[in-house]
Amino acid sequence: MTLQLHDTMSRELVAVEPIDPGHIRMYTCGPTVWNRVHIGNFRTFIFEDVLRRWLDRRFANNVTHVMNLTDVDDRIIKNAVAHGHSLDEETAQWIAAFEEDRDTLGIRPAHHYPRATEYIEQMVDLIERLEHAGAAYRADGSYYFHIAAFPAYGKLSGASAEGLVAGASGRIDADDYTKEDVRDFALWKAVGPDEIGWDTRIGRGHPGWHIECSAMSMALLGESFDIHCGGVDNIFPHHENEIAQSEAATGKRFVRIWCHSQHLRVSGEKMAKRVGNFATVREVLDEGASAASLRYLLAARTHYRKPLEYSDELLSDSNAAVQRLVDFQTRIAGLPTVEEAGNADDAVLASVRGMRIGFEEAMDDDLNVPEAMGIVFSGLRDVNRVLDTGAVSAETQRTLQHLLNEIDGVLGVLALVARDPQAAPDAEEQRWLDQRAAARAARDFAQSDHLRIQLASRGIEVEDTPQGQRWKRISPRRG
RNA sequence: GGCGACGUAGCCAAGUGGUAAGGCAGAGGUCUGCAAAACCUUCAUCGUCGGUUCGAUUCCGACCGUCGCCUCCA
Numbered sequence: 001m002t003l004q005l006h007d008t009m010s011r012e013l014v015a016v017e018p019i020d021p022g023h024i025r026m027y028t029c030g031p032t033v034w035n036r037v038h039i040g041n042f043r044t045f046i047f048e049d050v051l052r053r054w055l056d057r058r059f060a061n062n063v064t065h066v067m068n069l070t071d072v073d074d075r076i077i078k079n080a081v082a083h084g085h086s087l088d089e090e091t092a093q094w095i096a097a098f099e100e101d102r103d104t105l106g107i108r109p110a111h112h113y114p115r116a117t118e119y120i121e122q123m124v125d126l127i128e129r130l131e132h133a134g135a136a137y138r139a140d141g142s143y144y145f146h147i148a149a150f151p152a153y154g155k156l157s158g159a160s161a162e163g164l165v166a167g168a169s170g171r172i173d174a175d176d177y178t179k180e181d182v183r184d185f186a187l188w189k190a191v192g193p194d195e196i197g198w199d200t201r202i203g204r205g206h207p208g209w210h211i212e213c214s215a216m217s218m219a220l221l222g223e224s225f226d227i228h229c230g231g232v233d234n235i236f237p238h239h240e241n242e243i244a245q246s247e248a249a250t251g252k253r254f255v256r257i258w259c260h261s262q263h264l265r266v267s268g269e270k271m272a273k274r275v276g277n278f279a280t281v282r283e284v285l286d287e288g289a290s291a292a293s294l295r296y297l298l299a300a301r302t303h304y305r306k307p308l309e310y311s312d313e314l315l316s317d318s319n320a321a322v323q324r325l326v327d328f329q330t331r332i333a334g335l336p337t338v339e340e341a342g343n344a345d346d347a348v349l350a351s352v353r354g355m356r357i358g359f360e361e362a363m364d365d366d367l368n369v370p371e372a373m374g375i376v377f378s379g380l381r382d383v384n385r386v387l388d389t390g391a392v393s394a395e396t397q398r399t400l401q402h403l404l405n406e407i408d409g410v411l412g413v414l415a416l417v418a419r420d421p422q423a424a425p426d427a428e429e430q431r432w433l434d435q436r437a438a439a440r441a442a443r444d445f446a447q448s449d450h451l452r453i454q455l456a457s458r459g460i461e462v463e464d465t466p467q468g469q470r471w472k473r474i475s476p477r478r479g
Numbered sequence: 480g481g482c483g484a485c486g487u488a489g490c491c492a493a494g495u496g497g498u499a500a501g502g503c504a505g506a507g508g509u510c511u512g513c514a515a516a517a518c519c520u521u522c523a524u525c526g527u528c529g530g531u532u533c534g535a536u537u538c539c540g541a542c543c544g545u546c547g548c549c550u551c552c553a
Contacts, residue, residue, distance in 0.1 A: 011483095029553070037553080044553040074551065158482050159549065185550055209551075231553030232484080241550080261553070262484070268545060272552065301502085302492060307485060307546070314491060317503040324502080327516060362493090371493050374501035381501095384517055388510090445512055452514075463515045470515095 003058050003364045005051075005227070006305060008235060008258040009156050013366055016055075018226055019256060023062045024055050025225035027217040027255075029234055030067040030113070033094035034075040038278035039298065040264035040271030042105060043308065044231045046298040047261040047367075049107040051229065053410045054363050056108075066220045067110040068213060069095060071117050072206055077196050087117060087196060101281040105295050106412045106419070112220050116212040123207045123215040124200045126249055127187050135248035139179065141190030141203050147183045150244045156258060157236035185241055187211050210241040214254075218246065228255040232262055261304045271310065284315070292416040293319040299411060300369045321373075322413050328380050329404055329414060334467065335387070337394040344390030348383055352403050355379035359407060369411075376407055422473040429458055436462065437469050 004013040018024050028048045031037045048067075055063045071091040080090035102109070116123075127143050130136035135149040147153050186208035191197040197206045217225065223246070230239060239258065246254040263270045266277040284294055297318040302308045358375035362368040383400065386392075408414040425433060436451035452462050455471070463470045 031553080032551080034551095041553045047553095154482095157548080183550080229553095233548060233552050236482080236548055237550045238552085263547070263553075265546075270547065270552090274552080297491095305484085306492090309491075311490085313503085317491065320504090321502050331516080368493075370491095370501075374493055377501050381518080385519090388518055440512095443512075449513070461515070464511080464513095465516080472515095 003054070004366055005257050005259055006366050008239075008260050014257050016058075016226070016257065018059070019224060022059065023064070024059050024227065025221040026052070026055065026063060026065045026227040026229070027213070027221055027225060028065065028067045028110070028228070029213065029230035029238070030069050030110075031094075031098050032070040032073055032075070033091045033098060034073065034079060035094060035273065036097045036280050036282070037101070038271060038273065038280050039284060039294065039310070040278060041231075042101065042281060043264040043298045044229075044261045045102065045107060046105065046295060047304040048229050049105075049412070050299055050304075050369060050410060051227075051259070051367060052108055052110075053412065054367060055227075057409065058364075064112075064221065065110040066112045066114065066217060068216050069098075069113050069115045070209070070212065071095070071115045073209055077206070080196060104281055104285065104291050105298075106291070106416045114216040114220060116207060116216070119212060119216050119219060120198050120200065120207065122219050123188075123211045124202055126211060126215045126218075126245065127202055129249045130187065130245065133248055135244075136187055137180065138202075142186060142205065143188040143202060144179050144184040145187055145241065145244060145248075147181055147185075147244065150248045152247070153183075153244050154240065156240045156243055159236055159240065185210065185237065187245070210238055211245060213238070213242050214245045214249075217242075218250075223250045223252050224254060224256070226256045227259060228257070229259040229261070232260045235260055262307045264298070265307050265309050266311075268309070289315050290319065290322070290417070291420070292322045292413040295416060296322050296411070296413045299413075300373050302370055303366075303368060305366075321377075322417070324377070324380070325404075325414060326417055328384070329401075330472075331384075331387070332397060332400045332404065335397050336391055336467075337397055338391045339393070341393040341396060342390070344386050345392045345396045347386045348392055348396050349399065351379050351382040351386070352399055356403060356406070363410065373411075425460065425471070429455065429460060433460075433462070433469070433471060440464065440469065 003016045005016055006012070007014040016024070028045075030045075031041060052063065052065050069091075072087055076087060076090055079085075080087055083090060127136055130145065131138070131143070133149075135146050136143050137146055138144075188202055188205050188207060188211070190203055190205040193204065197204050217228070228239070228242075235258075243254050265271060269275060269277060271278050281291075281294065285291060293315055297310070297315055298308075300321075301314060301318065355375055358379075359372045362372035362375060365371070404414065424430075432451050432455055436448045436455070439445075439447040439451065455462055456474075459474050460471050461474045463472075
């Protein structure tokens with residue numbers, strides 16, 4: 001089976017067949033670094049990370065992934081002026097914050113993180129190209145895209161000329177614009193000598209929002225590439241405008257497959273800065289959640305094209321699901337093994353084959369992570385059932401570990417758990433553990449139970465196994 | 480007004496034209512000194528109303544509800 005993705009433009013599942021054989025080129029819209037982004041933004045970045053990981057696997061790491069950093073826009077300029085900062089001084093902290101959160105969630109870095117301010121020259125080139133092609137015009141020093149010159153406008157979003165009611169969203173201030181057509185959009189915004197801007201061949205100003213993605217994707221990936229991703233709110237106008245700019249300039253099809261992820265919601269509403277119902281990665285972790293739980297929630301609780309309702313309950317549910325995976329991993333690692341493979345091995349290996357095939361089919365089917373995880377958890381139960389009654393060989397044990405590594409190579413949560421080793425017991429806790437082991441050996445159960453309760457108050461859960469006492473830290477936030 | 484998405488058990492959620500995965504929570508049980516972990520059993524007829532069909536949760540239509548975008552939005 002081959003990987004298929006849902007393409008927003010055709011609204012169909014499309015087989016992923018690279019334009020450049022064997023090499024996937026992907027562009028994902030990154031953050032505007034005017035603020036610390038919230039976990040709703042990270043839902044999209046996590047979806048893109050899962051896609052990236054699966055592409056890496058399917059195309060033997062022959063993937064070039066570009067994510068832009070929008071480091072100039074009206075909000076950033078406004079903040080920079082208010083703080084007496086240069087643009088770089090203003091955005092540095094937010095780029096660092098983004099990178100910190102990205103690493104916290106175990107997101108595989110893109111190969112390139114182009115910054116808009118480093119591609120002004122390419123944007124000016126593109127604007128000139130558009131002007132020569134009759135698709136851009138100058139008004140009051142600014143440049144606008146001439147929508148009437150691009151008849152295919154609207155093909156991504158389905159927005160017809162008549163349907164675009166000017167100001168329907170209540171967010172246009174018509175007085176700010178000198179456009180021939182309300183639907184035309186800014187390529188270059190002219191500014192005065194004292195304002196933040198760049199002196200270029202087309203005058204002093206700063207770029208409009210959309211032009212950077214066209215210029216930077218073409219510079220790093222070519223005029224046509226395979227996959228372009230973003231959140232659904234980017235479909236219109238951002239991606240629609242990117243298509244218009246790029247294709248009007250090159251005459252070539254810009255992107256093969258458009259992928260868009262749905263929003264994270266809170267109480268039925270989109271998580272958004274302007275609504276005020278947002279949380280950042282750091283805030284969620286500061287409240288006691290683990291990075292693994294948050295990543296699992298964002299990556300696996302539902303399909304990327306469906307809205308996901310965020311709640312504390314969902315976070316603790318996700319924590320429990322991750323714990324089930326971790327407990328399984330721990331069990332496999334400590335498995336007593338036998339010399340000769342037997343019936344138990346056959347049964348386990350059959351489950352492993354089923355899990356591997358099912359997982360891959362689900363991922364190939366438009367990245368159906370919840371379906372894939374359903375298969376994983378079912379298989380996990382099958383394997384546990386066999387292991388409850390029989391022992392397996394060391395080779396089967398390794399096969400199980402390899403399978404878990406394969407799955408987590410895409411899911412990326414066990415790696416986060418392993419990255420944050422459980423804090424070792426302090427001296428007092430270690431003494432309690434030792435005393436408890438001794439009490440159990442002496443069959444002094446009253447004392448051992450007492451010590452277990454004491455340890456629990458420190459967040460340490462003790463389990464008794466045939467191999468002896470075992471402990472683990474419990475997330476302080478389970479309910 | 481235009482375009483689009485979603486509505487499946489207490490919560491989250493996958494899925495199929497032939498009576499519904501998985502996770503969490505709950506109930507009962509096996510195991511255990513007791514627990515934990517693990518395992519077993521148990522818990523839904525898929526928003527409403529029509530239509531197509533031998534048969535629909537799955538296809539079509541209408542309706543209801545929720546949400547997103549319509550030029551700062553992941």
